Amino acid sequence: MHYYPLNIHKYxxxxxxxxxxxxxxxxxxxxxxxxxxxxxxxxxxxxxxxxIIRLTANELGLYEVNDYYPxxxxxxxxxxxxxxPRRLYLEGIIESYYNNGNLAVSAGYKDxxxxxxxxxxxxxxxLREIRFFSSSEASPNEFLFQDQHSRLIYYADSTGRKQxxxxxxxxxxxxxxxxxxxxxxxxxxxxxxxxxxKKGKIKFEEWYEKGVLSKGTSTDSMGNVHPYTRxxxxxxxxxxxxxxxxxxxxxxxxxxxxxxxxxxxxxLISFVIEKNGLANEFEVINDLGYGTAANGIAVLxxxxxxxxxxxxxxxxRVQFTIPIRLHTGPAPN
Numbered sequence: 001m002h003y004y005p006l007n008i009h010k011y012x013x014x015x016x017x018x019x020x021x022x023x024x025x026x027x028x029x030x031x032x033x034x035x036x037x038x039x040x041x042x043x044x045x046x047x048x049x050x051x052i053i054r055l056t057a058n059e060l061g062l063y064e065v066n067d068y069y070p071x072x073x074x075x076x077x078x079x080x081x082x083x084x085p086r087r088l089y090l091e092g093i094i095e096s097y098y099n100n101g102n103l104a105v106s107a108g109y110k111d112x113x114x115x116x117x118x119x120x121x122x123x124x125x126x127l128r129e130i131r132f133f134s135s136s137e138a139s140p141n142e143f144l145f146q147d148q149h150s151r152l153i154y155y156a157d158s159t160g161r162k163q164x165x166x167x168x169x170x171x172x173x174x175x176x177x178x179x180x181x182x183x184x185x186x187x188x189x190x191x192x193x194x195x196x197x198k199k200g201k202i203k204f205e206e207w208y209e210k211g212v213l214s215k216g217t218s219t220d221s222m223g224n225v226h227p228y229t230r231x232x233x234x235x236x237x238x239x240x241x242x243x244x245x246x247x248x249x250x251x252x253x254x255x256x257x258x259x260x261x262x263x264x265x266x267x268l269i270s271f272v273i274e275k276n277g278l279a280n281e282f283e284v285i286n287d288l289g290y291g292t293a294a295n296g297i298a299v300l301x302x303x304x305x306x307x308x309x310x311x312x313x314x315x316x317r318v319q320f321t322i323p324i325r326l327h328t329g330p331a332p333n
Contacts, residue, residue: 028055028056029052029054030052030053030085031050031051031052032050032053032085033046033047033050033051034047034048034049034050034051036048037283037285038268038285038321039268039285039286045070048070049068049069049070049075050067050068050070051065051066051067051085052066052068053080053083053084053085054066057083058079060079060091060092062080062081062091062092063079063081063083064077064078064079065078065079065080065088065090073099073100073101074097074101075096075097075099076096076097077097078092078094078109079091079092079093079094081112086266088112089112090109090112091110091111093106093108094106094107094108094109095107098123102121102123102124102125103125104121104123105118105119105121106118107119108133114133115133116132116133117132118130118131118132122158123158124158126156126158126160128155128156128158129153129154129155129156130152130153130154130155131150131153132150132151132153132187133149133150134149134151150187151167151186151187151188151211152164152167152184152188153166153187154166155169155171155184157172167186167187167188168184168185168186169183169184170182170183171183173195176199177197177198177199178195178196178198179195179200181193181194181195182208188208188210188211189208189213190208190209190210190211191207191208192205193205193206193207197218197312201220201221202219202220202221202312203219204216204217204218204219204312206231213229214229215227215228215229216228216229216231216313217313218312218314220314226312226313226314227313228310228312228313230310231311231312232309232310232311233309233310233311235277235306235307235308235318235320236306236307237303237304237306237307238305238306244303244322247303247304248296248299248324251302252295252296252299252326253295253299254292254295254326255290255292255294255295257290257291258288258290258291258292258326259328261290262328263289263290263292263326263328264288264326264327264328265325265326266286266288266323266324266325266326267284267286267287267288267292267293267323267324267325267326268286268321268322269282269283269284269285269293269297269300269322269324270282270283270285270319270320271283271300271322272317272319273306273308273309273317273318273319273320274317275308275317276305276308277305277306277307277308278306279300279301281319282297282300282301284296284297288326292326300322
């Protein structure tokens, strides 16, 4: 794992694993070994966890999904609309577990996004928070939930001390790196908030009105002040991701060896957008061989410069993972 000046954001643009899967028990399950970088491996001992999908759908047409830690402990249990480890489409109640067996998160999903009620627990088993989503949202960051389209109902620290009840109270977060403190009213952030990042090297203040950030400022270790109205700003490719995919489709050079071997499938390549907007630190997560990954990196290096990402008003390095689908058959009409 790479560590950056602030919490690096990893945006999976379109996560579809071209995976090596093992069919077991007469097609009843699909077993997939998944690495830390989300790639697939044929070697169980090198996997971060094992994914198992049961191929018999329930009465709602959903397929059971179970992930397991290397020691065999359950990591996640839930349901997917698609029985394909390359593109899980979560639906219903999804439960994640700590390696000690305690429940970590119980979340409702609709169309692969958080919906309804989310409960998070401390590793010691005590309830940490309850949050209600009024509309489906992408999964929240580990550091803190965002208030947009959701309300915090309950929050307690690892000792069980309640900070927020029935949506009201003074919230105080602290770990070895970051701190944050402010007031919740009716489940939404309200008024003045403050906190620190990077073990106190960066300080920030924010002002909220019914959960909406009106303004914020961060002060770095050199005393420079950075104003902002959004905590997190993703890097942006000129014209958007669609333009990047069009550029790749028009400029990718299919290796001759891959053409001769009729190689088809999907590459997965991760890279970091630096603070200056340049792409760097390319890593192949899923390779099809025959030079296909090298040519994928080459075309990404030729793409235009990105607008950099920002966090708390300061430029940050942001990691992306992007697919490149290759097909040797005739082009569709």
